[in-house]
Amino acid sequence: MINHVESPILEIHDLTVSYDQSPVLWNVDLSLPSGKLIGILGPNGAGKSTLIKAIMGLVAPSGGYVKLFDKTLEEVRSRISYVPQRESVDWNFPASVLDVVMMGTYGKLGLFKRPGKKEREIAMECLEKVGMQGFAKRQISELSGGQQQRVFIGRSLAQNADLYLMDEPFAGVDMATESAIFELLQQMTSEGKTVVVVHHDIYSAVNYFDWFIMLNLHLVASGPKEAVMTEDLLRKTYGGKLNLLTKVSELIRQKEFNPLKN
């Protein structure tokens, strides 16, 4: 059940990604409409984060390609914003909340140049949008999980992009923060932005997103909520890993080289 769309904002063509040779994503082929709130669903180890990293060029694919706004990543990088997983950084790093949010302006600022008053103002605006303006001077080590997540989203907003790719922005946050973040994402899509979110909780996902990508090492489904939220597809997504696919992965891992590499 894979719905392709006309003039997609993101087109993924036969993407295969391997870690240490063993493939973690097989032949993902999909296209996404713009202005939608899109959820990536799948069990642990299904390749959800890997898909986002491959779109951002952070992991090299062993096959296939990604096109954004019908262009290559390098041509449109400034229009795309990436929110990494909260646990991927050391929050004991000596920096203030404002310092981190200001990193969102670095892309436009470029190398060498130091952030100034303008960047500070942008960062403060974005902190306000995520409800953290009172925390600007706070050290990031003193933040709660939900606040850390807000800081990361604030940093992403400071990029003022058209397409947002967020890796588990709802992980480890309290209910109040979760609904605040969700409202913010909805507001962004109503302004015409596209937001793609890796999400782990299937129950809340049904209420949050209008388009779903379902992954389990391979693409199970991609389409509007009404079309893909079926028991059958959910069972295919969450019903354990495909035995045969895992066995083939194991076989490839034991080779001295990666046969899937171009």
Added chain:
Amino acid sequence: MSDFVYFFTFQDSSIAFVVIGIILLGVGSAYVGTYSFLDKKALLGDAISHAVLPGICLGFILAGTKNPIYIVSGAFFSGALATFLSSWLRKNTRLSEDAIIASILSIFFGFGIVLLTVIQKSGNPEMAGLNQFIFGNAIAILEEDLWIYGGLAVFIILTLTAFQKEFSLLVFNAEYGSAIGYPMGLIRLVFNVLMILSVIIGIQAIGVVLMAALLITPGAAARFWTDKLSYLVILAGVFSAVSGVLGTYISFVLPQMPTGPWVVVFLSLVALISFLFAPKRGVISRYISRRSYLKRTHQDHLLKALYRAGEKDKTNLSIEEIYETYPFQKKESNQSIKYLTKKGFIIQNQSFITLTSKGKSESKRIVRLHRLWELYLNEYMNIAPDHVHDSAEKLEHILTPELEQLLESRLNYPKLDPHQETIPRDNDEL
């Protein structure tokens, strides 16, 4: 004393050169080292500082003299080779990082010692003093050395300052840096070059082996004092420069003393002082705040005991009864009684202790927090009434007024706790 005045007034221009050199190298290496410490790559600095030795010896063999340009180039070459090898091995083998670092360190250093022995056996009269490259001799820094080593240190400091935002991004979240299109691989390469250079600037004054300490210790010590990157870098630089100058002074006064080890001794002293005395993070301040917290909990418990006596229509407790309630804590009990009397919470009349009105309201507050928490655990977390006391006994001391308000409204201003005891409010009679 006259030595002291002579050294620190810089009457001798060669001493001035040495001091300027040691300050520059101290600040430069502490600056780089602070970033690599934050990046959790402290061991890489150690490996590089050992790995430059064979390069130094090769430079010497090629030049035939202690030509600083040959020596610096040789050191840079072997340091770069070691860094490259360690990242290549990590990418292309399944060896773990610690195994790679440990083997590179010992292989390069062992090879360096072999070359050093070969040079010493060769009978070259110039070889005298090559040993200094292991432990360093700051006093032997000449003006021409200063131009090279000092120049490199200035280069390191300027580059780090110019790329501050890029290096912070590298350490904090390199993946995000790549996502916004920064050439993080190149930035990592520049940083590694600075690491190698920061080891090289110390080979004459501190010696190769001990440069690792100069890289990491200042940043690690400064981390105890501050949470701000800008202060951290400055403080690390100051620690390093001060230790450098003191170490140089020692090797000036006692000429047989090598500089490097003395600098490290002073640095360790700074680190020890930071570890012990730094506010908030220091061991002693943590000990003191724990002690004062324990004292406060004891005072709270005493007030609670008086309140509970009041619930049983007993207006006071004798000191003996208090001792019995807290066996083996006679000293603490006396301290608490003294403190609470001074604060006006209790009055001692002969050997009987009574709550004042201020004490009543404080004791009610503690009992209220205790019982509210018990009720919360029981109602919201389904914990049986006979299992809630221990947790409440600890949390009654730390719950804030905001949390108290939240508990009250969540539980809808309850009258009784899970043991059917009254939850006291301020205007209740006692």
